[in-house]
């Protein structure tokens with residue numbers, strides 16, 4: 001019989017906390033979850049899953065006997081020595097990470113020589129050291145501290161938890177680090193055991209690098225539009241170079257979500273606060289902001305102006321397979337379209353409830369065809385699988401115009417064109433320099449070059 005697993009506490013039951021809790025329960029640990037959101041805890045107790053994450057509902061249900069949910073720390077503190085912190089660290093107005101939720105957890109932990117905080121929340125490099133200082137000042141220096149950053153991706157979080165590329169453990173070489181390593185041993189993932197500051201930096205640098213790759217290929221796409229190359233072909237050719245690899249080379253309307261924008265900003269601020277100007281990240285952020293707006297330029301180019309034009313958005317979530325709307329590109333698009341006087345209808349398979357809290361001035365449709373009905377233009381914003389195989393002929397028949405902008409280069413241009421639609425992707429060469437204009441447009445077919453909206 002395998003030895004009993006260490007019980008754990010998980011503080012914060014959002015995307016990371018809930019998946020972590022369910023994952024460790026699946027591996028055999030008793031897990032005490034804590035969240036200050038009483039409604040969420042109530043819902044979890046009655047079997048409700050507060051987020052959309054493929055496979056999570058099943059994992060929670062099949063491990064319900066090992067999962068205990070509370071609104072205070074007492075259960076976790078009584079039963080578990082490792083207290084995993086997975087509270088939010090959203091951006092502040094300055095771009096620094098807001099660590100108030102992390103600080104609230106630190107303040108609430110009672111003194112102990114037998115417990116350790118395991119930091120999964122993404123925090124700036126140096127946070128662990130400052131938390132250890134605060135713990136000493138508060139007479140709680142006996143508490144252990146481990147940095148164990150999380151790399152899961154929303155949409156495949158359960159799989160990512162169970163099959164991580166690597167596990168990073170930053171610690172002082174004490175019992176707590178050993179215990180965290182042991183917790184992850186069944187996953188047989190490559191282990192990077194290091195000091196706390198380096199572990200914190202691995203997380204920030206990884207996200208910043210991925211964001212840089214996205215902004216890089218988006219800039220290449222923009223140059224492709226000027227030169228006639230097709231960025232999809234370019235990325236295919238680049239990605240086969242094993243030093244480069246094919247991932248994160250999909251040009252589109254920019255990155256969003258709860259992690260990349262804030263983590264890139266936080267690293268830039270961290271560098272700035274330490275006296276170093278991180279030029280590259282400044283450009284990555286700027287390119288990403290402009291990229292979201294390029295779709296507006298494309299709509300102007302084809303429709304000649306947006307006042308009164310009907311635009312359908314397919315997808316709102318920041319990426320497929322999640323209902324997370326934080327920093328979604330759709331938020332910028334919808335706001336810009338509204339500002340330009342367009343009439344916006346949108347459809348998303350799961351994110352509508354979250355979107356309604358953040359977006360105003362748009363109508364929500366019940367299906368992609370519904371959204372496209374009577375539209376001058378359709379924009380693919382999130383590449384949900386159900387959009388890839390849409391019946392484009394049926395969609396085209398319901399539209400009043402015929403423009404389709406593929407904001408994720410996810411569609412088959414030939415299939416879209418065969419339905420009588422005008423296809424425009426991001427950096428797709430065959431459309432570069434084209435004077436083709438969408439039918440139903442009020443604009444003259446004068447080949448006016450694309451312009452960025454102010």
Ligand SMILES: NC(=O)c1ccc[n+]([C@@H]2O[C@H](COP(=O)([O-])OP(=O)(O)OC[C@H]3O[C@@H](n4cnc5c(N)ncnc54)[C@H](O)[C@@H]3O)[C@@H](O)[C@H]2O)c1
Pocket residue numbers: 011012013014015016017034035036037040086087088089101104105120121122123150151152153154258259
């Ligand atoms: N979402 C991701 O894909 C992802 C991936 C890797 C790392 N991260 C990092 O993990 C952390 C959590 O992210 P998330 O997306 O799960 O956040 P989230 O907003 O979905 O969840 C945070 C949860 O913490 C709870 N909370 C806040 N203060 C609390 C407190 N004092 N005590 C107990 N609970 C408290 C909130 O009520 C909420 O349920 C962040 O630092 C994030 O950067 C997120």
